[in-house]
Amino acid sequence: MKFSFGPILYFWPKAQVECFYEQVASSDVDCVYLGETVCSKRRELKFEDYFRIAQTLREAGKQVCLSSMTLLEAPSELRELRKYCDNGEFMVEANDVGAISFLHENKLPFVGGSALQIYNQHSLRKLVGMGMKRWVIPVELSRDWLAELLAEPLIESVRDCFETELFAFGHLPLAWSGRCFTARSENRAKDQCELCCIKYPEGRKVTSQDGTDVFVLNGIQTQSGTRYNLINQLKGMHGLVDMVRLSPQAHDTMSWLRRFKMNQDGLQPYPLARNESNGYWLKLAGLVQADESKQTKVEKYES
Amino acid sequence: MELLCPAGSMPALKAALENGADAVYVGFKGETNARHFAGLNLDAASLREAARLVHSYGKKIHVAINTFAHVKTWDHWRQAVDDAAAAGVDVLIVADIAVLAYAAERYPKMELHLSVQASATNAAAIDFYKQFGVKRVVLPRVLSMQQVRSLARTTDVELEVFAFGSLCIMAEGRCYLSSYMTGESPNTAGACSPAQYVRWDETADGGLESRLNGIMIDRFAADETAGYPTLCKGRFQVGDATYHALEEPTSLNTLDLLPELYREGIASLKIEGRQRSPAYVAQITRVWRQAIDRVMQDPEHFTVQRDWNAVLANLSEGSQTTLGAYHRKWK
Numbered sequence: 001m002k003f004s005f006g007p008i009l010y011f012w013p014k015a016q017v018e019c020f021y022e023q024v025a026s027s028d029v030d031c032v033y034l035g036e037t038v039c040s041k042r043r044e045l046k047f048e049d050y051f052r053i054a055q056t057l058r059e060a061g062k063q064v065c066l067s068s069m070t071l072l073e074a075p076s077e078l079r080e081l082r083k084y085c086d087n088g089e090f091m092v093e094a095n096d097v098g099a100i101s102f103l104h105e106n107k108l109p110f111v112g113g114s115a116l117q118i119y120n121q122h123s124l125r126k127l128v129g130m131g132m133k134r135w136v137i138p139v140e141l142s143r144d145w146l147a148e149l150l151a152e153p154l155i156e157s158v159r160d161c162f163e164t165e166l167f168a169f170g171h172l173p174l175a176w177s178g179r180c181f182t183a184r185s186e187n188r189a190k191d192q193c194e195l196c197c198i199k200y201p202e203g204r205k206v207t208s209q210d211g212t213d214v215f216v217l218n219g220i221q222t223q224s225g226t227r228y229n230l231i232n233q234l235k236g237m238h239g240l241v242d243m244v245r246l247s248p249q250a251h252d253t254m255s256w257l258r259r260f261k262m263n264q265d266g267l268q269p270y271p272l273a274r275n276e277s278n279g280y281w282l283k284l285a286g287l288v289q290a291d292e293s294k295q296t297k298v299e300k301y302e303s
Numbered sequence: 304m305e306l307l308c309p310a311g312s313m314p315a316l317k318a319a320l321e322n323g324a325d326a327v328y329v330g331f332k333g334e335t336n337a338r339h340f341a342g343l344n345l346d347a348a349s350l351r352e353a354a355r356l357v358h359s360y361g362k363k364i365h366v367a368i369n370t371f372a373h374v375k376t377w378d379h380w381r382q383a384v385d386d387a388a389a390a391g392v393d394v395l396i397v398a399d400i401a402v403l404a405y406a407a408e409r410y411p412k413m414e415l416h417l418s419v420q421a422s423a424t425n426a427a428a429i430d431f432y433k434q435f436g437v438k439r440v441v442l443p444r445v446l447s448m449q450q451v452r453s454l455a456r457t458t459d460v461e462l463e464v465f466a467f468g469s470l471c472i473m474a475e476g477r478c479y480l481s482s483y484m485t486g487e488s489p490n491t492a493g494a495c496s497p498a499q500y501v502r503w504d505e506t507a508d509g510g511l512e513s514r515l516n517g518i519m520i521d522r523f524a525a526d527e528t529a530g531y532p533t534l535c536k537g538r539f540q541v542g543d544a545t546y547h548a549l550e551e552p553t554s555l556n557t558l559d560l561l562p563e564l565y566r567e568g569i570a571s572l573k574i575e576g577r578q579r580s581p582a583y584v585a586q587i588t589r590v591w592r593q594a595i596d597r598v599m600q601d602p603e604h605f606t607v608q609r610d611w612n613a614v615l616a617n618l619s620e621g622s623q624t625t626l627g628a629y630h631r632k633w634k
Contacts, residue, residue, distance in 0.1 A: 070477075071424060071445065071474050071477075072424060072425040072427070072428070073424050073425060073445070073446055073447075073450050074450060074453070075426075075453055075457070077425070078425055078426065078427055081427070096424075096425070096427075096428055097423070097427075097428045097431040097432070098425050098426075098427030098428040098430075098431065099427070100431055101427045101428065101430045101431040102427060115477050117371055117398070117399065117400075117420075117421070117422070117476055117477070117490065118400075119371035119372065119373065119374075119399070119490065119491070120371065120372045120373060120374050120377055120399070120401050121374060121377070121401075122372070122377065122400070122401030122404065122405070123371075123372075123399060123400040123401040126400050126401070126404060127400070138479070138490075139479055140479045140482040140483070140488055140490070140491060145373075145374065148374045148375060149374045152374060172479070172483070174478065174479045174480050174483050175473040175474070175477065175478040175479065175480050175535075176445075176473060176474045176477060176478075177445055177472050177473045177474065177549075178444075178445030178446060178447065178472070178474075178627075178628035178633075178634055179445075179472060179549075179550075179628065179633065179634045180634060181548065181549060184548070185541045185542065185544075185548065189631075189632055189634065190631075190634035191631060191632075191634070204541055204542070205541070206539045206540070206541050206548050207539060207540045207541075208518055208519040208520070208537075208539055208540070209519050209521075209522050209538065209539070209540060209545060210519045212518055212519070214518060214539055215480075215539075215548075215549075217541065217548070222473070222480065222535075222549065224483055279486075280482070280483075283486075284486055285482065285483065285484060285485050285486040285516060286479070286482060286483035286484070286486075287483055287484060287518075
């Protein structure tokens, strides 16, 4: 089982980003995704900066991919996307089929991001045929759904042509809008946002009127209010998930990588905090935190 | 410029035809379309009847098969395509690559429209779907008018936009908020904020609280009108403020943009609302028929009539309408 760091979803100052990737270089993560995937107005780092960091990380022995924007609306965003796709050195994570168009034109392999709409064997097979080497499964899919899909004859025959990756730690990216909700939360119009999301390195919390964490606002992206944490589900991923993705957090990301690696076989479980969830993977509503202690006991009993 | 109206039932379909729709769109019962609600939609036999009726008016019928096929029940989506083709419909509205590929290969003469659920917001994404022979793309409700204009001027594929109805503020087909809260999303179950998860509680002071799968979406004072708890339209707390953090309960209304949409050659205006009553469909269709006829006669001097807006406001969520993302300030 390999581990990856997804792209930083929040808007961090350049120094913080660089500091984060210095730590990544000396960590034992296998793969790193770099780039801005949420809002094209966030320009603390430019393409050239990401490219330079990518080279440094590659020298440190990491596999590096460049992640592309998810919601592409303006022609200028397509021009930037073109730059990513034509980078010539690193594989690109396509988070919109527009990126696949560009990459396929040049017969380049790609990673299919979790916001692509692949729910069945036929669409998966089609994209593998177009050069998808790794598939990050949609966040709302469960272990059962993935297992069923991978067991389909149409997929079994190409299973060695692609890897699977799962978003397993962090606030889940759940929606993208034309509207900027962080700007709205500060009573600003999107055009005059003044990049206020840089003040919220972990996004802005949204709670219900009776105090439940519901969402996290991250610019035009809406994330889960709970932190998704599948640390205790890793054992059941063997054979299904080739790469486990941790989404960079403002704090403790490297410690979480160590904890995940230590519990790959379920030997060092880590109790989930109150505000963490595992529902999607267990075929429940995403925000649910199912009791894992019972599950662990059953597994121990069986073994 | 086509007026495309929703029909969740045969009476709604008749209402649309009698009041001037150029085309209607319907879906099958079951999970193959994004309005999978109890008591709504047509079966294969009633679709044949619907197609005959629509064609007797000289109009077109589109069938939405626009959810994403599941692994074990893929046959349901294939069957839906077969049934629609057998019924002699004019257009399939499809989102899933798998369904597009099947329809394009099995029925090469069938006209395919890319559903809004496919979330194609840019020229490169539209190019991706050309491999399936897609003739028209339904644009997500996240684009500004400026972005719609720029797309219209760069692509050779027909564009359809949402003109009126419930406002989905997220890029459709990539929104998992509903499954996050309930386990069921438009992509996996064909419905957002499904009714079986809704609970209403009366409060001590005569108000109401709405919940979705136990999560409080909104709290209404006794004198407020309580709206359906669509999860992105609730009042939540951010920092010290309690407000509609994502969007107000309001409907999209693009009457003001009609001349511009016409000038840019937008092929079709879609009215949302297959879940609405025949009376609703009749009233909306009548207003939009008049407005489109007026703009096509004389786009330079088009003005929105006050009585049109009055009818539309009455039929809107919270009696409010908005230009949504088409208008930059909304963003």
